[in-house]
Amino acid sequence: MVPITTLHYLVVAAALFVLGVIGVLTRRNVVIVLMSIELILNAVNLNLVAFSRMWGNLHGQVFAIFITVDAAAEAAVGLGILISFFRNKETINVDEIDLLKW
Amino acid sequence: MNPGMTAGLTSAVNAGMTPVGTPWFFYVLAGLAVASGVAVITRRNAVHSALALIVTLLAVAGLYLMLYAPFVAGVQIIVYAGGIMVLFLFVIMLVNIDRSSKERQFNRIWPVGLAAACALLALFVSTIAKGKALFPDRLMTLPESSNTQQIATMLYGEAGKMGQYTFAFEIASLLLLVAILGAVIMTKKKI
Numbered sequence: 001m002v003p004i005t006t007l008h009y010l011v012v013a014a015a016l017f018v019l020g021v022i023g024v025l026t027r028r029n030v031v032i033v034l035m036s037i038e039l040i041l042n043a044v045n046l047n048l049v050a051f052s053r054m055w056g057n058l059h060g061q062v063f064a065i066f067i068t069v070d071a072a073a074e075a076a077v078g079l080g081i082l083i084s085f086f087r088n089k090e091t092i093n094v095d096e097i098d099l100l101k102w
Numbered sequence: 103m104n105p106g107m108t109a110g111l112t113s114a115v116n117a118g119m120t121p122v123g124t125p126w127f128f129y130v131l132a133g134l135a136v137a138s139g140v141a142v143i144t145r146r147n148a149v150h151s152a153l154a155l156i157v158t159l160l161a162v163a164g165l166y167l168m169l170y171a172p173f174v175a176g177v178q179i180i181v182y183a184g185g186i187m188v189l190f191l192f193v194i195m196l197v198n199i200d201r202s203s204k205e206r207q208f209n210r211i212w213p214v215g216l217a218a219a220c221a222l223l224a225l226f227v228s229t230i231a232k233g234k235a236l237f238p239d240r241l242m243t244l245p246e247s248s249n250t251q252q253i254a255t256m257l258y259g260e261a262g263k264m265g266q267y268t269f270a271f272e273i274a275s276l277l278l279l280v281a282i283l284g285a286v287i288m289t290k291k292k293i
Contacts, residue, residue: 017226093205
């Protein structure tokens with residue numbers, strides 16, 4: 001079998017990233033859009049840790065930890081926005097959140 | 103066996119641990135991660151999507167373990183799968199989603215989104231195919247037992263000598279404080 005190199009991890013990370021982008025662009029449910037953003041962040045984390053392994057130092061892993069922290073903060077704020085909007089308009093479809101449209 | 107595999111196995115055996123069945127673990131974990139990722143974006147029920155995302159996060163944590171990053175794997179399981187996804191499940195249960203699971207699931211312009219994502223995938227594939235020669239063949243094995251200690255030195259160490267990320271760590275805790283304040287204030291009924 002082919003030994004597993006960094007490229008294999010990059011391919012997996014690219015696949016997860018594209019899946020997250022598809023989820024963000026095509027789904028109507030806001031919670032699933034936020035979960036697709038988490039998929040994107042995880043793909044980036046996998047990329048960073050794979051490169052940290054390739055170079056032999058730990059900078060990539062520390063950066064991945066910071067991205068995880070940032071994803072937690074962003075998920076909390078995004079879900080807070082969702083809850084306060086849901087309290088106003090009773091919908092969670094991105095099509096119907098159009099109060100700022102012209 | 104080509105030089106890459108021999109070098110990896112030799113240094114690993116010298117370090118006292120022999121990785122076994124590595125390609126099998128990688129393909130199982132990677133396939134599980136991608137299959138759960140597809141389930142996240144296609145399920146009609148949002149709780150199913152959240153559970154599929156938990157499976158994806160656990161599979162990616164397994165991939166981190168294969169990459170000799172046990173601390174990042176632990177952080178991933180505790181923070182992501184144990185904190186963020188529980189938050190998502192709470193919000194899914196707060197927001198009434200039964201009505202929306204019977205409506206149309208995808209946008210009206212979903213072909214445009216799919217085409218844009220396919221263009222992005224083509225860009226990734228061309229980048230990986232063109233840069234394939236730049237990656238080294240043999241990878242050294244990072245020591246696993248001192249991984250947490252080294253990360254701790256980089257995060258909490260003295261700013262001049264070994265702690266390169268001390269300032270960034272303090273800023274990250276400030277970011278978490280701001281996020282907590284924002285989330286609490288936004289969800290209050292009367293400010």
